[in-house]
Amino acid sequence: MTTINDLDKNVKKIQGLAGGLASQWLAGERRSLITIDWPECTLQQAYKIQSDFVSELSKSESISGYKAAVSNSAVQKMFATTVPASGILFANNAFSTGASIALNRFQQPILETEIGYKLNANIESLFGALDPSSSLPVTAENVFEYVDAIMPVIEIADVGFSARLTSLVDLVSANTAFGGYVLGEEFALSDLDIKTLDTIAIGMSKDGEPIGSGAGGDTSGGQCGSLAWLINQVYSLGYRPKAGDYLLTGSLGKVYVGQTGVYEAVYNGLGRVDVTLT
Numbered sequence: 001m002t003t004i005n006d007l008d009k010n011v012k013k014i015q016g017l018a019g020g021l022a023s024q025w026l027a028g029e030r031r032s033l034i035t036i037d038w039p040e041c042t043l044q045q046a047y048k049i050q051s052d053f054v055s056e057l058s059k060s061e062s063i064s065g066y067k068a069a070v071s072n073s074a075v076q077k078m079f080a081t082t083v084p085a086s087g088i089l090f091a092n093n094a095f096s097t098g099a100s101i102a103l104n105r106f107q108q109p110i111l112e113t114e115i116g117y118k119l120n121a122n123i124e125s126l127f128g129a130l131d132p133s134s135s136l137p138v139t140a141e142n143v144f145e146y147v148d149a150i151m152p153v154i155e156i157a158d159v160g161f162s163a164r165l166t167s168l169v170d171l172v173s174a175n176t177a178f179g180g181y182v183l184g185e186e187f188a189l190s191d192l193d194i195k196t197l198d199t200i201a202i203g204m205s206k207d208g209e210p211i212g213s214g215a216g217g218d219t220s221g222g223q224c225g226s227l228a229w230l231i232n233q234v235y236s237l238g239y240r241p242k243a244g245d246y247l248l249t250g251s252l253g254k255v256y257v258g259q260t261g262v263y264e265a266v267y268n269g270l271g272r273v274d275v276t277l278t
Contacts, residue, residue, distance in 0.1 A: 013038065014045060018052030021174055025057065030107050030160045034173045046172040047237060053175060054088045064091035064246060066234045067155065068226055069176035070168065071219045071250025079168040084220065086233045087176030089246060093156075095182045100276040106179050107160020109258030109277070112251035113202045113214050113265045114155050116183060117227060120148035121243040127235065136232040140224035143231065144194055152184035152202075152273040153248055154265055156258065181248065184265075184273030192269070197223040201268040202252055207261045214253020223249055 017034055024031045034041055034049065041049075054063070070076055071084040095101060103109065123146040126137065138146070158179030159165055171177060198217030205211060219226040226249040231241060241247070256263070264274035 010045060014048050015052055017173065018049045019056060021049070021053045022056035025053075026060075028105075028107070030162050031174045032162050033165070033167070033170045035167050035170055036163070041169050041173075043169055043172060046169040049173040050087070050175055051237065053173070057090065061090040061092045063088055063239075064094055065089040065248070066230055066239065066241065066245065067176065067178065067181075067248040068219070068230045068250040069157075069171065071226060073220055075251070076220070079166070079171065081168050084226070084229065084233075084250065085168060085172050085176050086230060086237070087172075087178050088239075089178065089181060089248070093178070093180035094246075095180060095275065097182060097184045097273045097275070099182055100278055101156070101180070103258060103260065103277050106156065106158040106258065108158060109179055110157050110159055111256040111258055111263055111275075112155045112157060113204055113253055114153045114248045114251060115197065115200070115216055115223060115267075115270070116151045116153035116181070117147050117247045117249070118149040118151070118186065119146055119241055119243055119245045119247065122146045123231070123241050123245075124243055127240050136235060138228045138231045140221070140228050143224055143228040144189060146231070147189055147227075148243070149186040149188055150192060150197075150270065151186045152265060152267045152270050154182040154263065154273050154275055155248055155251070156180040156182070156275075157255075181246075182273055182275045183246070184267075185271045187270060194224070196269065200270055202265055204253070204256060204263065204265045206256070206259075206263050211256060212254045214251075216252060218252040219250045226250060
């Protein structure tokens, strides 16, 4: 287990690695694998690198929400873990359905179909009244008390690293490969039956041709459990989600290598979202 002393003695190393990742992000370069320079880096230390990386980017970009990654059992097996990971969304890389995005904005983009949630003001009241020493109160049973709207989302993850990505530490350090996200039309919570979220069927097409499918229940823990986990996770890391923030609960179905073309994801009962890569 990593102790406070372990973190303290590695402060300069963590700051240096985070600064390097931030510089690479801002310059549009492939990101370094932390484990090459620091093979003994722990997951806790990786989240500290991510935090410093986010702090550096926050000087010029605003946080617009949070994302889950490694959120299904198949991907968790690839990264030798049994739990998801979390990352930060930035407003500069948020797009609306129908957007046209240049491929050269990314190093190695992959597209993921996801379900997104917009938080309401109750989340601020919750965290404002919460005793820091108390257990985290968001559960799969009450999580929708804090949700204002739900929407289909295409996340664009950027897995452009200096070498093949195999380590969860490297993924977390680099903000879980966040590249951007495309939001579909929002649905008010009152217009949906939240009990059916896991059964939503998703079809993905490229240039009008079907290329894959997924379902709302493809995340470990289902939508309710994944959403509650994400809120509690980012709170435990020191972030304070606020009204209007977006939360993405993780990839549903297969992922798609980003290439030139029009991608459209159709969600049964939750509309559609499309993006053109040029």
